[in-house]
Amino acid sequence: MRILLLTALALLGSLSLPAQQPPPSGAEQPPITFRVEINYVEVDARVTDAEGNPVRDLTRDDFQILEEGTAQTIANFSMVDIPLERPDAPLFASSPIEPDVRSNRREFDGRIYVLILDDLHTHFSRSPRVREAARQFIERYFGANDMAAIVQTGGSRKGVQEFTGSRERLLRAIDAFMGQKTRSATLEKLDDYNRMRGTPGFETPRDLSEPERAFNARRTLSSLKSVADYLSGLRGRRKAVLFFSEGVDYDVSSTIQNRYASDVLQQTQDAIAAATRANVSFYAVDPRGLGGLSAESLELTALPEDPSIISPTALHQELLMAQDHLRTIANETGGFAAVNRNDFSTAFQRIVEENSSYYVLGYYSTDTRRDGRFRRVEVKVRRPGLQVRSRNGYTAPTGRPPADRATDPETSEELRAALASPVPFSGIGMTVFAAPLKGGGNRASLAIAVELDGARLAFDEKDGVFADDVEVAMLAVDDAGKVRDGGRDLLNLRLRPQTRELVAKHGVRIMRRLEVPPGRYQLRVGVRDAGSRAVGSVVYDLDVPDFTKPALALSGLLITSPSASRLPTANPDPDLAGVLPGSPAALRDFPRSDVLAVFAEIYDNLRGPAHRVSIATSVRADNGTVVFQSEDERHSGELKGGTGGYGHTASIPLKGLAPGRYVLRVDARILLADGAAASREVEFRVR
Numbered sequence: 001m002r003i004l005l006l007t008a009l010a011l012l013g014s015l016s017l018p019a020q021q022p023p024p025s026g027a028e029q030p031p032i033t034f035r036v037e038i039n040y041v042e043v044d045a046r047v048t049d050a051e052g053n054p055v056r057d058l059t060r061d062d063f064q065i066l067e068e069g070t071a072q073t074i075a076n077f078s079m080v081d082i083p084l085e086r087p088d089a090p091l092f093a094s095s096p097i098e099p100d101v102r103s104n105r106r107e108f109d110g111r112i113y114v115l116i117l118d119d120l121h122t123h124f125s126r127s128p129r130v131r132e133a134a135r136q137f138i139e140r141y142f143g144a145n146d147m148a149a150i151v152q153t154g155g156s157r158k159g160v161q162e163f164t165g166s167r168e169r170l171l172r173a174i175d176a177f178m179g180q181k182t183r184s185a186t187l188e189k190l191d192d193y194n195r196m197r198g199t200p201g202f203e204t205p206r207d208l209s210e211p212e213r214a215f216n217a218r219r220t221l222s223s224l225k226s227v228a229d230y231l232s233g234l235r236g237r238r239k240a241v242l243f244f245s246e247g248v249d250y251d252v253s254s255t256i257q258n259r260y261a262s263d264v265l266q267q268t269q270d271a272i273a274a275a276t277r278a279n280v281s282f283y284a285v286d287p288r289g290l291g292g293l294s295a296e297s298l299e300l301t302a303l304p305e306d307p308s309i310i311s312p313t314a315l316h317q318e319l320l321m322a323q324d325h326l327r328t329i330a331n332e333t334g335g336f337a338a339v340n341r342n343d344f345s346t347a348f349q350r351i352v353e354e355n356s357s358y359y360v361l362g363y364y365s366t367d368t369r370r371d372g373r374f375r376r377v378e379v380k381v382r383r384p385g386l387q388v389r390s391r392n393g394y395t396a397p398t399g400r401p402p403a404d405r406a407t408d409p410e411t412s413e414e415l416r417a418a419l420a421s422p423v424p425f426s427g428i429g430m431t432v433f434a435a436p437l438k439g440g441g442n443r444a445s446l447a448i449a450v451e452l453d454g455a456r457l458a459f460d461e462k463d464g465v466f467a468d469d470v471e472v473a474m475l476a477v478d479d480a481g482k483v484r485d486g487g488r489d490l491l492n493l494r495l496r497p498q499t500r501e502l503v504a505k506h507g508v509r510i511m512r513r514l515e516v517p518p519g520r521y522q523l524r525v526g527v528r529d530a531g532s533r534a535v536g537s538v539v540y541d542l543d544v545p546d547f548t549k550p551a552l553a554l555s556g557l558l559i560t561s562p563s564a565s566r567l568p569t570a571n572p573d574p575d576l577a578g579v580l581p582g583s584p585a586a587l588r589d590f591p592r593s594d595v596l597a598v599f600a601e602i603y604d605n606l607r608g609p610a611h612r613v614s615i616a617t618s619v620r621a622d623n624g625t626v627v628f629q630s631e632d633e634r635h636s637g638e639l640k641g642g643t644g645g646y647g648h649t650a651s652i653p654l655k656g657l658a659p660g661r662y663v664l665r666v667d668a669r670i671l672l673a674d675g676a677a678a679s680r681e682v683e684f685r686v687r
Contacts, residue, residue, distance in 0.1 A: 039364050039365045039367070039368045040075075040362060040363075040364055040365075041067075041072075041362065041363055041364070041365050041377070041394060042076075042235055042236075042279045042360065042361070042362045043065070043279060043360075043361050043362075043377055043379060043390055043391060043394075044080075044237075044238045044279060044358045044359065044360050044361070044390060044391075045063070045358060045359045045361060045379045045388050045389070045390040046354055046357065046358045046359075046388070046389045046390070047358075047359065047381060047386050047387070047388050047389075048386065048387050048389075049385065049386060049387075050385055050387075054081075054353075054357040054358075055383075055386055056079060056081055056357065058079070058359065058381065058383070059077075060074055060077040061382075062381050062382050062383055063077070063359070063361060063379065063380070063381055063382075064379070064380045064381075064382065065361060065363055065377065065378070065379055065380075066377070066378045066380070067363075067365055067366070067367065067375055067376070067377050068367070068375055068376055069376075070366060070367075072363040072364075072365065072366065073363060073364070074361050074362070074363055075362050075363050075364055076236075076360070076361070076362035076363075077359070077360070077361055077362075078236060078359070078360045079358075079359050079360075080236075080237060080238070080356075080357065080358055080359070080360060081356070081357050082109055082110060082111055082143075082145070082355075082356045082357070083109075083143075083145070083356075084141075084143040084145075084352065084356065085110075085143045085144040085145040086143070086144060087144045087167070088144070090620075090622050090624075090661060090663055090683070091622050091623050091624065092620065092622070092623060092624030093663075096144075096167075097663065097681060097682075097683045098166060098168060099588075099683065100433060100434075100435075100556065100557070100588075100682050101431055101432065101433045101586045101588055102431070102432050102538045102539065102540045102541075103429075103430065103431040103432070103538065103586075104424035104425065104426045104429060104430055104536055104537065104538050105426070105429040105430070105431065105453065106426075107426040108145075108147075108423050108424055108426070109145055110143055110145035110146040110147055110165075111143065111145075111146045111147075111238075111240065111352070111355045111356065112146075112147055112148075112163075112231070112234060112237060112238070112239045112240065112355075112422070112423070113142070113146065113147070113148040113149075113240050113241075113242060113355075114148065114149045114150075114151060114227050114231070114239075114240075114241045114242070115134055115137070115138075115148060115149070115150050115151070115170075115174070115241075115242045115244065116151045116152075116153065116223060116224065116227065116241060116242070116243045116244065116245070117130055117134060117150065117151070117152045117153070117159065117174070117177045117244050118152075118153045118220055118223075118243065118244060118245030118246070119152050119153060119154040119156065119159070119177060119178060119179050119180050119181075120153045120154050120180060120181065120182075120216040120219055120220050121153070121181050121216065121217075121220060121245045121246050121247060121248060121249060121322070122177075122179030122180075122181050122244075122245065122246055122287065123179055123181045123246065124178070124179045124180065124181070125179075126179060126246070126287055126288060127177060127178050127179040129287040129288070129289070130177055130179065130244050130287045131174055131175060131177050133244060133285060133287050133344050134174045134177070134242075134244055135171055135174055135175075136344065136345070136348065137242065137344075137348050138167055138170050138171055138174065139167070139171070140345075140348070141348045141349065141351070141352050142167060142170070144165070145165075146165065147163050147164065147165050147422055147423065148161075148163065148164070148165075148170055149161055149162055149163045149164070149422065150170055150173040150174060151223060151227060152176075152177060153216075153219055153220045153223045154180060154219070155219075156176060156177075156178075157479060157480060158173070158176035159173050159174075159176040159177050160173060160479070161173035162422075162477075162522050162539075163422030163423075163539065164522075164539070164541050166541050169520075169541055181216075181246065181249075182209050182212050182213045182216055182249070183209060184249075184315065184318060185207040185209070185210070185213065185249065185251070185318060186310065186314040186315050186318055188206075188207045188208055188209050189205040189206065189207055189310055189314075190205070190301065190303070190310055191208075192205040192206050192207075192208060193205035193304060193309060193310065194301070197304075204309070205309065205310065210250075210258070210259065210260070211260070213249060213250050214250050214258075214259070214260035214263065214264055217248045217249075217250040217260075217264045217267070218260075218263060218264060218267050220245070220248060221248070221264070221267040221268055221270070221271045222267065222271075224241070224243065224271040224274075224275070224282065224329070225267070225270050225271040225274045225275075227241055227280070228241070228271065228274035228275040228277075228278045228280045229274050229278065231278050231280050232274075232277060232278035232279075232280075233417075233420075233421065234421070234422070234423060235279075235362070236360055236362075237360065238279070238281065238354070238355045238358060238360075239278070239279065239280045239281070240280075240281055240283060240335070240351060240354075240355050241275075241280055241281065241282050241283065241335075242283050242285060242351065243282050243283065243284045243285065243326070243329070243330075244285045244287060245284065245285075245286070245326065246286055246287065246288055246322055247284075247286065247321075247322025247323055247324075247325045247326045248264065248268070248322060248325045249318060249321070249322050250264050251321060252264050252265040252268070253321075268325070268328070268329065269395075271329065272328075272329055272332045272333060272395070273372075273374075273394075273395030275329075275332075275333040276332070276333060276374075276391060276393065276394035276395050277394050277395060277397065279391070280333060281330075281333050281334040281335040281354075281391070282329050282330050282333045282335045283330060283335040283336060283337075283338070283347075283351050284326035284327070284329065284330040284335070284336075284337040284338065284339070285337075285338045285344060285347065286323060286326060286337070286338065286339040286340070288319075289340070289341060289342040290340055290341065290342055323337070323339045323340075326339060327339070333391060334389075334390065334391035334392075336350075354389075361379065367396075369396065370396060370397050370398055370399060370400075371396055371398070372395065372396055372397070372398040373395070373396055374393055374394070374395050374396075375393050375394060375395075375396060376392060376393040377390075377391070377392065377393045377394060378392070412471060412528050414528055414533065414535045415471060415473055415526045415527075415528045415535060417535075418526040418528075418535045418536070418537035419473060419475060419524045419526045419537060421537065422539070424536075424537050424538055424539065425526070425535045425536050425537040426536060427456070427529075427532075427534035427535045427536050428452060428453060428456050428457070428527050428528075428529055428534050428535065428536030429452070429453030429456055429536060430450060430451065430452050430453065430525070430527055430536045430537075430538055431450075431451045431538075431586040431587070432448070432449070432450050432451075432523070432525050432538045432540050432586060433448070433449045433451075433584065433585070433586035434446050434447070434448045434449075434523055434540055434542055434556070435447045435555060435556025435557065435558050435584065436542065436544045436545065436547075436555060436556050437547075437555040437556065437601055438547040438548075438553075438555065438601065438603055438645060439515050440515075441548075442517065442518065442546055442547075442548045442549075443515050443516060443517050443518075444515070444516055444517070444518065444544045444545075444547065445513055445514075445515055446476065446485075446513065446514040446515070446516060446523075446542070446544070447511070447513060447556070447558065447573060447576065447584060448474065448511070448512045448513070448514065448523070448525075449509055449510070449511055449583065449584050449585065449586045450472065450474075450509065450510045450511075450512070450525055450527070450586070451507050451508070451509045451510075451567060451585070451586045451587070452470070452507050452508050452509075452510070452527060452536075453507055454502075454503035454504045454505070454506065454507040454508050455504050455505075455507075456529070456532070456534060457470065457493075457503070457504075457508075457529050457531065457532075458529055458531030458532035458534075459493070459495070459500060459531065460531060464496070464497065465494055465495065465496065466493070466494075466495045466496075466497070466500040467492075467493065467494050467495075468493045468529065468530065468531050469490060469491065469492055469493070469530040469531075470490070470491040470493060470527060470528070470529055470530070471488065471489070471490055471491075471527065471528040471529075471530065472488070472489040472490075472491060472510055472512075472525075472526070472527050473486070473487070473488045473489070473525070473526045473527075474486050474487065474512065474514070474523060474524065474525045474526070475523070475524045476514050476516050476521050476522075476523055477521060477522050477523075477524065478516075478519050478520065478521055479519060479520040479521075484514075484516040484517065484519075484521070485514040485515055485516050486514065487512075489510065489512070489571075491510065491570055493508070499568060502566065502567075502568060503568055506566045506567045506568075507567050508567060508568050508569075508570065509567045509568070509569040509570070509583055509585075509586075510569075510570045510571060511569060511570070511571045511572055511573045511583055511584075512571060513573065513575075516544055517544075518544050518545055518546035518547075519544055520541075520542075520543055520544075521541075521542045521543075521544060522539055522540065522541055522542070523538075523539070523540040523542055524537070524538075524539055524540075525537065525538045525539075525540065547603045548603075548605060548643075549605070550605065550676060550678070551604075551605055551606045551670060551675075551676035552602065552603070552604060552605070552606070552613070552668055552669070552670055552675075552676040552677065552678045553602075553603040553605070553678055554600060554601075554602055554603070554666065554668055554678040554679065554680050555600050555601040555602075555603070555645075556600070556680065557598060557599075557600050557664065557666060557680050557682050558576065558580060558584040558598070558599045558600070559584065559585055559588075559596055559597070559598055559599075559664070559682065559684075560580050560581065560582040560583060560584055560585045560596075560597050561582075561585065561587075561590055561594040561595060561596050561597060562581075562582075562594060562595065563587075563590060563591055563593075563594050564582060564583075564585030564587050564590075565581070565582035565583070567583075567585075569583045576599070579599045579647055579649060580597055580599050580649075581597050582597070584599075588682070588683065588684040588685065589684070589685045589687060590654060590684065590685070590686055590687070591654070591686075591687055592654050592655060592656075592657060592659070592686055592687070593654070593655065594654045595651055595652065595653045595654065596650075596651070596652040596653075596654065596664070596684075597649065597650075597651055597652075598617060598649065598650040598651075598652065598664065598666070599647065599648070599649050600647075600648045600666050600680070601645040601646070601647055601648070602615060602634070602645060602646045602648055602668045602678070603643070603644065603645045604634075604636060604639060604643060604644065604645070604646065604670070605643045606636070606643075606670060606676070607643065608672075609672070610635070610636050610637060611635075611636050611670055611671060611672050611675070612633050612634065612635050612636070612670075612671045613633065613634045613635075613636070613646065613668060613669070613670055613671065614631065614632075614633055614667075614668065614669045614671055615631070615632045615633070615634065615646070615648050615666065615667070615668050616629065616630070616631045616632075616666070616667045616668075617629070617630045617631075617648075617650040617652070617664070617665070617666050618630075618664075618665050618667075619652060619662050619663070619664050619665075620662065620663045620665070621657075621658075621660065621661075621662055622660055622661045622662070627657060627662070628652050630650055632648060633671075634646040648666070648668075650666075652664070654686050657686050658686070659685075659686050659687050660685065660686060661683060661684075661685050662683070662684055662685070662686060663681050663682070663683050663684075664681060664682045664683075664684060665679060665680070665681040665682075666679065666680055666681075667679045
């Protein structure tokens, strides 16, 4: 389970980059201490009227919470009503263009999903059904404002995706799914019977795969618990886990006959307990549909004449047992199980509805004992005629409570929490841009721009100088959860009034380079303002190609303009000073008076005959009309017989363009028969 980046965050101090300026002397602060609330309970409630419509106008005073029959004081109350936003593609495009910038300036208002694809309990032949069902949910029911993660219980690297809003990345992880369920216990017993009958002393056939079956059950249940434990850190919202599984197929009804029944039963209870404490709902989706035992039935041979040895209904009993397990973990956590159905659209729509409109109620339980017992919770509304649906309780924790944590202010705990969270923090508005360019060897150099909302920075004025310290941290984490590069910066801003006004109006930009090998990455960028202690964070998905392998490759597109140059920039990138008139911008919204300056590198790795490379830059309006186009040609002779890159620049005046959405595209092609090609495109707006 790699969703939580604790290892990555622990490495933050060892990867520190040099600060822009040394911190002022005497700036030491006492360690930051966080109080651990051991008895805080959060429960969400969906309230509907007689027609089943959500009721959205209730107040804190309309609710009552009872824990084991004792009234509790509602400490936190909020009504969550999330719209379902659809991806917005240009009119001429068949699918949305993945943005090359990420921002937290709009507070996150989407749903949180984790899709657990249980390959350990899915028959190989039914793998396409899981992929089809999971893809259906992402393609039809996943909003542009939502975030999701993909987990496979068997631990497949390709089938895991950290939290993201990118449909493309989620679908890529889903497509890697392949079931590896252990063979049916009934079929294993039948094989043992056919092999051993007639042997002296043979009485009862055995399931020879029982140890593997129990091991897989524990791994799956451990995945459910790990996800719930991680999501416990997200408060103030529902968290939905979609569990695509045929159900745990280990019989826990007899602890005498089945050696590992107690362990599997305990881990089932642990997973449910973790979910109830974290206010996580499990929604179980059985991909078998109606008549879902066809694969196993094909292997079924003649059964013993004595039904007490192997029952004729044994396969069906296995199915019912596994489905009962799905119902148990779903019903006990406030979700539901979608079983015995071929169409999941109704179930998916219900999941979206339950996670879109609800009330969040938080209270500090009057029972502070850590006894591990289940405590019944009942949510009531005082207004007559309304129905309330909420989980029916939670399991109290056990053991000693965690101690208060103190941390060195040089690596603030607030910033670590922001970097670990799948939901962006919006205390400080920020926009992040990253472009991969060729680095040394086969590594890539990431040019990163972080633009902060200057109006949110809390400056202190003394003797005409405005002072503030801004902590910036970033991590490049690969798809194996390993930190490849990163660091921490402390910006000691000491500004005169005129510069302070510019920062308040336009913001401030921070440039940074990271070096990483090719692969899939998440950049996690966090900012903390020392004056206000406000924190902002952004998670940025990035695919870094190997620029040395294809015959032709193209870097990311770097863009700036006169309006973007108004942002004061810390740590300007010296390697880009000669190719762009200003620092690369994370802005993608420009006034009509602007002129875009675009830079890209084209890497020509073809060692064959001398050739030319065509480079075309174009801008298309939302309806597909080309409003700008320029072309350039470069010759392989410039590389002097080796491989390397051509720097490409373009200047694009926006004067005369109507306000609206546009797509900038750079295409490169080797001008030979069947010559290689590469392209990138970026969406921007003119106002």
